[in-house]
Amino acid sequence: EDKVVQSPLSLVVHEGDTVTLNCSYEVTNFRSLLWYKQEKKAPTFLFMLTSSGIEKKSGRLSSILDKKELFSILNITATQTGDSAVYLCAVEMDNNNDMRFGAGTRLTVKP
């Protein structure tokens, strides 16, 4: 059965801390892994990863994929209260055009 597992489920940090969010997967015919940020409503896209070992970076956020060990991490440095959100990991599959999402990690950044 295809599955995507995120950890931790929730995390509380203080402003300025660095956090690492984890996403592991077991799917058939992997195509890509995507990270989304969901605040109050719809998810917004952060990164798409297709190749192992190549870091994607956007400001204080970065992500990397390990296709051998079947996981990805999302790093956020110098966290701010505006980073508080649910972070979703999703995996696209090639064979049936399906996408599987993890349950998400709820990040709370306290001032």
Next chain:
Amino acid sequence: NAGVTQTPKFQVLKTGQSMTLQCAQDMNHEYMSWYRQDPGMGLRLIHYSVGAGITDQGEVPNGYNVSRSTTEDFPLRLLSAAPSQTSVYFCASSYSLSSHNEQFFGPGTRLTVL
């Protein structure tokens, strides 16, 4: 561009009632999809479409029907609502199947089935 729009924003149904959740996009996207989001479950794909006249099932299609008569619209129908369908529903679109990185989500419809 309005992006992806969904109506209604909120809906309460009684068990057995039917309704249609509307989704429209004005970006000329080929790929559209419907997800439901439940606490602790993440987003689960219900149905998707790779173009007008073409639809296919996702992970959790039972109890839902879709059609894609135009590129712009992708309605989701609940023929006989059940309490298990209480959820938040998101419609999403992207230019093509291979461009999920450009996937845009609508604002969501919160459905409660009593």
